[in-house]
Amino acid sequence: MIPALTALKAAAIALLEARGERGLAALVAGAELTLAGPPQRWTIGSREVSALRLSLAVDAPAFAALTADAARLAAAKDAFASAVRTPETELADLTPLLRLPGVGRGWNQVYREAALPAATERPPPDAVLGGAAALLEASGDARGAAMLRRARLEVAQVPSGGGVALVRCVVRLDPADRAALDRDGERAERLQRAVRSAGTRAAEAVASVELATALAPLGGSTPLGAAEALGARLARALEARGAVVVPVSRDGGGPGGGGVELAVVASGELLRVRITASSPGRERGHGGWKSEEIRAITVAAQDAATPERAGELAALLLGGGELA
Numbered sequence: 001m002i003p004a005l006t007a008l009k010a011a012a013i014a015l016l017e018a019r020g021e022r023g024l025a026a027l028v029a030g031a032e033l034t035l036a037g038p039p040q041r042w043t044i045g046s047r048e049v050s051a052l053r054l055s056l057a058v059d060a061p062a063f064a065a066l067t068a069d070a071a072r073l074a075a076a077k078d079a080f081a082s083a084v085r086t087p088e089t090e091l092a093d094l095t096p097l098l099r100l101p102g103v104g105r106g107w108n109q110v111y112r113e114a115a116l117p118a119a120t121e122r123p124p125p126d127a128v129l130g131g132a133a134a135l136l137e138a139s140g141d142a143r144g145a146a147m148l149r150r151a152r153l154e155v156a157q158v159p160s161g162g163g164v165a166l167v168r169c170v171v172r173l174d175p176a177d178r179a180a181l182d183r184d185g186e187r188a189e190r191l192q193r194a195v196r197s198a199g200t201r202a203a204e205a206v207a208s209v210e211l212a213t214a215l216a217p218l219g220g221s222t223p224l225g226a227a228e229a230l231g232a233r234l235a236r237a238l239e240a241r242g243a244v245v246v247p248v249s250r251d252g253g254g255p256g257g258g259g260v261e262l263a264v265v266a267s268g269e270l271l272r273v274r275i276t277a278s279s280p281g282r283e284r285g286h287g288g289w290k291s292e293e294i295r296a297i298t299v300a301a302q303d304a305a306t307p308e309r310a311g312e313l314a315a316l317l318l319g320g321g322e323l324a
Helices: 004-018 022-029 060-068 070-084 107-113 125-138 142-149 175-182 185-199 227-240 307-319
Strands: 032-035 040-044 047-058 089-098 152-158 165-173 204-213 244-251 259-266 269-276 295-300
Touching: 004 022, 004 032, 004 070, 022 060, 022 070, 040 089, 047 060, 047 070, 060 070, 060 089, 070 089, 089 107, 125 142, 125 152, 125 185, 142 175, 142 185, 142 227, 142 244, 165 175, 165 185, 175 185, 175 204, 175 227, 185 204, 227 244, 227 259, 227 269, 227 307
Parallel strands: 047 089, 165 204, 269 295
Antiparallel strands: 032 047, 040 047, 152 165, 244 259, 259 269
16 A cells, blocks of 8 residues: 555646646655644634645755745645645645755754753853953953952852853952952953953853952951962052062962962063062072073062052062062
8 A cells, every 4th residue: 555645745746747847746756745743623614624734855956946936836835735635634835845965854853863062061260260361461451450360250140031041250359459440440341341251151141240349357457378368469569560460379278378479570571479478588580581580589478468568569579679
C-alpha cells in the first residue's frame, strides 16, 4: 500500500504535469512532503472540515526557484489544494522548507537536536576591574584606572524577565577616591561605563553599576597594619604630583601583617614602593625597564599614616631623596 503522503504528492505532480507545469512538477518530485502539524477544524458554510498544513522540504536550488517566483509557488499550492480537497478536508497551507545538507531534513525537524551552549563561568571580580582599568588607561584616564585598581567589585544577579541574565555591580572605592568622584561626575561616568563594558558577557548583561565607598570598621583612623589603605593614600599623594601609580600586589599574610607594592612612573623613571606594617630599613633592587636600574624602596606604614605624611613621602620619592 502506498503511504498517504506519497500518494498525495504523486497526485499533485500528475496534476501539475496535466496543467503543463512540467518544470514545477519535477521540483515537487524531488521534494519531501510532510505534515506541518495536526489538522485544524474549519467551518465552511454548513460543513466542518479538517484543514491540513503541509511542508515541502527541497534542496537549495529548488527552494530558490520556488520562493523567487510567487506565481510558481501559488501553482504548487493550488495543485496540492486540489489534491487534498474533499467534503471533509481542505489545504490550510503549503510551506516550502530548505532541506539542510548532510541531514536531508528541514530545520523544523532538527532544531530540537541543537544543543544550547554551555554557560561560561563568570570572570572573577578582579578580572573585570582589571579590564575596566585597562580600558580607562587606553582612553587616557590613568587616574581613573588607578582608582579601579584600588577598588573592590561586588557582583550579584538580579531578577530578569528576558532570556539574558542581569547582574548588578557595586564598585567599592577607597573613601578618598569616592569623595573625589563626587566632585568629578565625568570621571565617575567613565568608571561606570568601563566596568559595564568589562562585565558584559554573551550570557549576562550588566543592569547597573554603582559606585560605593569601601567598608571599614568603626573606631576612627586606619589601623597601622592596614597597609593597603595606606598604599591608596600614598598613591593619591603621588598622583597629585603628576605620577602614574599602579598597584602591583597586595598580601595580608607576610611578616608584620603583609603589605602592598606600588609601581610609580614619574619623569620617565620607574620606582617600586612597598609599604609594610613594620619598619623595614632600606632596600634597593634591580630590574629591567629601558635597560636601566629600577629603584625599589620599602617604607613603614607609619610613613603614610596621615595625608600630610603621605604627601611628604611622595615628595621625597619623586624628588629622589632618602627617607629619614
